[in-house]
Amino acid sequence: MSAGLTPLQARNLIALMNQLVPGDELSPAAGDSGGADYVNGLLTAFDFDPPHIWAGGPFSGRHGGAASFENWIALAPWELVAWRSRIEDLNAQYHTGLDSLGAEFAEMPADAQTEAVAAASDGFRELVFTHACEALYGDPVYGGNRKMSGWLAIDYRGDSQPSGYSDQEVSAP
Amino acid sequence: MMHGAVDGVDADAIIIGSGPGGAAVAHALTQAGWSVILLEKGQNHLLSLQAPFAPLGHFSNDEIKFTQRHFLGPDPLLEPRTFRRSSEDGDRILTGEVNNLPSTLGGGGVHADGKLPRFREIDFQLLSELGPVEGADIADWPLSYADLEPYYAEAEKLVGVAGEETNPFAAWRSGPFPMPPGVDMFGAQISSAAAERAGLHPYRAPTGVNSVEYQGRPACNNCGFCAFYGCPIEAKGDPVSMLRAALATGRCQIIPLAYATEITTDPAKNRATGVRYLDLSAAPTAQGEAPVRELRSHHLVLAGGAFETPRLLLRNELGNSSGRVGQHLMFHFQTLVVGAVRERLWGASRGRSVTHLHDDHIDGDQASRAAAHAAGLPWIRGGIVEHGSSTGPVNEALLQGAGAHHPLAMRNSELRERLWVFTMQGEDLSQRTNRVDLDPTVRDAWGLAAGRVTYQPHQHELVTSNHVAPILEGVMRDSGAVWTAASTSPPVGDHAGTSPLGLAPATYHIMGTAKMGFDPLNSVVDPTGRLWDLPNVIIADSSVFPTSAGYGPTLTLVALATRAARLLTGNPLAQSQPT
Ligand SMILES: Cc1cc2nc3c(=O)[nH]c(=O)nc-3n(C[C@H](O)[C@H](O)[C@H](O)COP(=O)(O)OP(=O)(O)OC[C@H]3O[C@@H](n4cnc5c(N)ncnc54)[C@H](O)[C@@H]3O)c2cc1C
Ligand code: SF4
Numbered sequence: 107m108s109a110g111l112t113p114l115q116a117r118n119l120i121a122l123m124n125q126l127v128p129g130d131e132l133s134p135a136a137g138d139s140g141g142a143d144y145v146n147g148l149l150t151a152f153d154f155d156p157p158h159i160w161a162g163g164p165f166s167g168r169h170g171g172a173a174s175f176e177n178w179i180a181l182a183p184w185e186l187v188a189w190r191s192r193i194e195d196l197n198a199q200y201h202t203g204l205d206s207l208g209a210e211f212a213e214m215p216a217d218a219q220t221e222a223v224a225a226a227s228d229g230f231r232e233l234v235f236t237h238a239c240e241a242l243y244g245d246p247v248y249g250g251n252r253k254m255s256g257w258l259a260i261d262y263r264g265d266s267q268p269s270g271y272s273d274q275e276v277s278a279p
Numbered sequence: 280m281m282h283g284a285v286d287g288v289d290a291d292a293i294i295i296g297s298g299p300g301g302a303a304v305a306h307a308l309t310q311a312g313w314s315v316i317l318l319e320k321g322q323n324h325l326l327s328l329q330a331p332f333a334p335l336g337h338f339s340n341d342e343i344k345f346t347q348r349h350f351l352g353p354d355p356l357l358e359p360r361t362f363r364r365s366s367e368d369g370d371r372i373l374t375g376e377v378n379n380l381p382s383t384l385g386g387g388g389v390h391a392d393g394k395l396p397r398f399r400e401i402d403f404q405l406l407s408e409l410g411p412v413e414g415a416d417i418a419d420w421p422l423s424y425a426d427l428e429p430y431y432a433e434a435e436k437l438v439g440v441a442g443e444e445t446n447p448f449a450a451w452r453s454g455p456f457p458m459p460p461g462v463d464m465f466g467a468q469i470s471s472a473a474a475e476r477a478g479l480h481p482y483r484a485p486t487g488v489n490s491v492e493y494q495g496r497p498a499c500n501n502c503g504f505c506a507f508y509g510c511p512i513e514a515k516g517d518p519v520s521m522l523r524a525a526l527a528t529g530r531c532q533i534i535p536l537a538y539a540t541e542i543t544t545d546p547a548k549n550r551a552t553g554v555r556y557l558d559l560s561a562a563p564t565a566q567g568e569a570p571v572r573e574l575r576s577h578h579l580v581l582a583g584g585a586f587e588t589p590r591l592l593l594r595n596e597l598g599n600s601s602g603r604v605g606q607h608l609m610f611h612f613q614t615l616v617v618g619a620v621r622e623r624l625w626g627a628s629r630g631r632s633v634t635h636l637h638d639d640h641i642d643g644d645q646a647s648r649a650a651a652h653a654a655g656l657p658w659i660r661g662g663i664v665e666h667g668s669s670t671g672p673v674n675e676a677l678l679q680g681a682g683a684h685h686p687l688a689m690r691n692s693e694l695r696e697r698l699w700v701f702t703m704q705g706e707d708l709s710q711r712t713n714r715v716d717l718d719p720t721v722r723d724a725w726g727l728a729a730g731r732v733t734y735q736p737h738q739h740e741l742v743t744s745n746h747v748a749p750i751l752e753g754v755m756r757d758s759g760a761v762w763t764a765a766s767t768s769p770p771v772g773d774h775a776g777t778s779p780l781g782l783a784p785a786t787y788h789i790m791g792t793a794k795m796g797f798d799p800l801n802s803v804v805d806p807t808g809r810l811w812d813l814p815n816v817i818i819a820d821s822s823v824f825p826t827s828a829g830y831g832p833t834l835t836l837v838a839l840a841t842r843a844a845r846l847l848t849g850n851p852l853a854q855s856q857p858t
Contacts, residue, residue: 271629
């Protein structure tokens with residue numbers, strides 16, 4: 107099985123994520139904010155060395171310090187075994203799950219999409235919902251939360267090191 | 280090459296596990312001139328093993344890596360654990376993550392937010408002071424608070440604990456805290472004021488986080504990613520400070536990715552001679568195995584934590600002439616009261632995770648005694664209540680559930696920025712039937728039997744929780760909560776299956792599985808922490824606790840580990856006096 111999503115699968119996944127974690131006038135939907143890129147990043151993590159599973163540290167560079175999240179951290183040999191197997195399994199789940207929605211899912215009218223989502227397996231829906239949440243509110247280095255749109259919508263700064271917060275910012279409203 | 284390695288051994292002592300317990304022993308033994316090898320089955324994300332032992336810089340404010348992708352291990356695909364409430368559940372009801380403390384250099388100390396209170400005098404003498412409870416094994420410890428006080432003081436200095444002496448229930452101290460307390464969270468000021476109005480006595484939590492620069496590590500800058508995260512700036516001292524000091528002696532070799540599986544002994548099984556371990560730093564062989572390596576030492580220290588230490592002993596069929604290894608498993612029975620207030624508290628995004636505690640429910644009052652008697656119990660004891668915040672936005676988003684409500688719910692953030700949480704770490708009575716044993720069929724990636732938890736609370740925990748929860752809900756409402764909800768971990772009752780914290784206990788406080796006592800017939804280690812059956816083996820984690828007390832276990836286990844190591848080297852601390 108090939109790793110990663112085809113463009114058609116990615117389009118359908120975006121539509122599915124938008125159903126599960128939708129947006130409104132103030133917040134982006136998970137799919138529109140890079141959700142499929144997040145999932146694709148995980149499904150193709152082993153195209154890179156080290157694999158793109160654990161972003162580096164200590165700082166993103168957004169609040170000072172040298173930007174280092176792109177320095178992905180190496181996995182130990184047995185961690186590679188576990189993650190290869192996990193990602194193989196995820197690839198299979200995504201291919202099967204997205205295929206079951208139908209190739210035209212993204213083009214379907216909203217009602218038909220809702221029906222197709224309801225007909226999907228609980229496990230697949232749960233998986234996509236989890237990844238939609240991770241994508242929208244996790245660090246942008248993983249491919250989602252495009253331009254920090256997820257964080258901006260909830261007025262969340264995300265990582266704060268190395269500047270952190272002053273005592274005043276912690277103890278006052 | 281090890282320093283001081285003579286007599287055909289590789290080191291004076293081999294320590295299995297690099298959490299707070301193993302680190303404390305590594306520190307104490309190397310200070311006394313011993314050579315040690317520290318084996319850790321997890322990866323090293325903590326510090327360079329070359330002088331000057333600088334941080335590796337792997338820790339970051341990253342919710343994905345730490346909470347969603349098993350960064351600190353153990354990976355449940357490699358090391359599954361299983362859980363059941365009793366044998367009526369069959370062999371298990373859960374396989375995967377059960378109470379997984381990190382498996383990484385530094386163990387659980389790395390991502391704990393480190394509230395480090397001491398136990399009190401009575402905690403060491405519960406049987407004498409309060410008497411037995413039917414169906415539970417209430418015991419006195421084979422040492423007193425006074426015996427441990429000098430080691431508590433040393434542990435606080437080693438780790439670097441910030442605190443102040445304002446808790447009216449605290450035990451006596453021989454000296455002040457090494458640092459003043461850190462800054463109060465906004466939410467904790469509100470909840471503490473409400474607690475005081477209810478007649479309770481909140482105080483600033485003693486915490487292993489620097490409030491000022493300490494031993495070359497900086498003060499905490501309140502980054503907001505504390506519990507469940509490694510500290511990117513090393514403001515948390517546990518256990519990096521002890522590991523670095525041990526390394527600096529030149530007498531400590533740390534081997535990460537070394538999974539100790541076998542304790543070697545003399546033919547009569549009277550002494551341990553060393554360990555065999557799986558070298559997880561090597562690629563799997565063609566047969567899918569890990570190479571086995573062997574090391575020899577005069578002494579062995581088991582510090583794999585109260586889950587892995589009994590698992591290792593049971594697999595090796597050692598140390599168990601009492602039949603108690605793995606038994607008397609205790610957690611803290613958690614009572615969680617949450618509430619959402621109107622204003623933004625910032626608690627989930629700024630500062631440490633918990634800045635205030637109150638202890639009032641440990642001894643209780645007339646009302647708690649009445650609740651005990653009404654339930655037919657001689658007494659009940661709760662635990663510290665942590666005044667704290669919740670979690671990051673990914674985890675809030677998961678809790679909110681899928682659907683059209685999601686964007687607005689996230690902006691309102693009733694489950695994060697406006698949420699406040701009281702967690703009571705309730706004393707859990709020791710029961711022989713609660714245990715860690717070897718799962719009959721589930722195996723880890725190397726073919727070794729997985730550890731299995733069998734656990735259900737005693738009536739004492741349920742009665743205590745039912746008594747305290749409404750008090751905490753009242754305080755939460757008086758703090759301005761527009762709604763409150765109470766639950767427990769492990770969950771009980773009809774809704775057990777739907778608890779977001781899962782069916783197994785969610786607390787990371789694990790104790791009792793190789794308990795310490797006066798009598799080899801009913802305990803696993805002697806009063807100095809040595810295995811009765813193999814006296815050159817000491818246990819240096821919370822397995823040895825005879826009772827759980829209502830306080831986080833870590834400072835006590837570091838103090839006990841330091842004491843055991845100092846007694847081993849003939850270097851005990853002098854008795855101390857109250858100041
Ligand atoms: C989020 C969080 C918050 C916490 N907050 C607090 C708190 O506020 N206060 C408090 O008191 N406690 C707290 N704790 C609990 C605290 O982390 C533990 O009590 C403490 O880490 C236990 O120390 P230990 O040395 O006994 O074992 P551990 O920290 O569990 O370390 C054991 C180490 O041994 C290794 N190991 C095990 N078996 C083997 C083997 N066979 N071979 C090689 N290595 C092995 C493991 O990989 C692990 O790294 C918290 C924990 C968490 C996760
Ligand atoms: S809150 Fe402080 S101690 Fe905790 S991780 Fe951030 S800087 Fe470190």
